[in-house]
Amino acid sequence: MESKSPNPLLTDKGGSKMPQKIKRGSASAQLHGSLRDRIIQLELEPGQNLSRGEIAAEYGVSQTPVRDALLKLEEEGLIDTFPQSKTEVSKINIEHALETQFLRLSLELEITRRLAKAHDPALIASAQSILAQQKAAMTANDLAAFARLDRDFHLSLFEAGGVSDLYGVVHARSGHIDRLRKLNLPDPGKLASILDCHTRLLDAIRAGDTAETEKVVREHLSGTLAKINDIRERHQDFF
CATH class of the missing domain: 1.20.120.530 (GntR ligand-binding domain-like)
Known part of the structure; x- marks a missing residue:
């Protein structure tokens, strides 16, 4: 099961709520782009756990585009998925x-x-x-x-x-x-x-x-x- 503990996805480093709602268009593509940028900028650090539910809540989308975005990030080697366990940002390879x-x-x-x-x-x-x-x-x-x-x-x-x-x-x-x-x-x-x-x-x-x-x-x-x-x-x- 994925962790339900507080996740930095939902707040900035100062603890404030981050408005990240997805706009019109391809939700999975926009979500992928946003998450990818946050990984590259090290806002989401290597080894950090990612919760699909928390991502969906933050961006205001269903879990379907979240799943699609995470699959693409996994293809790019930017996240690691452990079935029935966890999903986390990959270490730098x-x-x-x-x-x-x-x-x-x-x-x-x-x-x-x-x-x-x-x-x-x-x-x-x-x-x-x-x-x-x-x-x-x-x-x-x-x-x-x-x-x-x-x-x-x-x-x-x-x-x-x-x-x-x-x-x-x-x-x-x-x-x-x-x-x-x-x-x-x-x-x-x-x-x-x-x-x-x-x-x-x-x-x-x-x-x-x-x-x-x-x-x-x-x-x-x-x-x-x-x-x-x-x-x-x-x-x-x-x-």
Whole structure:
């Protein structure tokens, strides 16, 4: 049986009621998106128990969309279900994160190489605009906005390369590595390092320098993984 004890799903960290009612549209899709975001943001921490009944009550839905949303989260490796026992947020899986990183690196190396060879500044105009917004978010120390803009930046490169659907493939697998990034983002110098790589990457694409583009992509996408041991040491309960 699932636990009926108080669950942080129903309150924010200050103890206040969280209005999370689902709006019109696909309830299961919206619920999946909301729960997934809360898992990635570590609001729902690895190992935390999830009660279907409490989720349904919080979001104002029946248990059918809850079941569907949890099934999708399980497929993505973000929750673990123990039949007749419990459902909980999965621990961060390093091997899964490494596999996703391999996929993303392979795709972004080819995408940025093509963009550099195209030598068309208009293709990266959106990325340039997002980079300016990221700089403002760093100045304001708005980590949530910075992280969202970081995703937008990379999505804009997939779009510029004409393969935006492939970003969805990467995104669906990114839960474990995104949680690692969430833990790494507040570290001193991390935001500045990301901005530096984004700036150099766009400069290399504009210059048509494929060698520099590859160098920057490899450096940029290896940053968090290089800190795995340190992150795991500081957050042992999450692994």
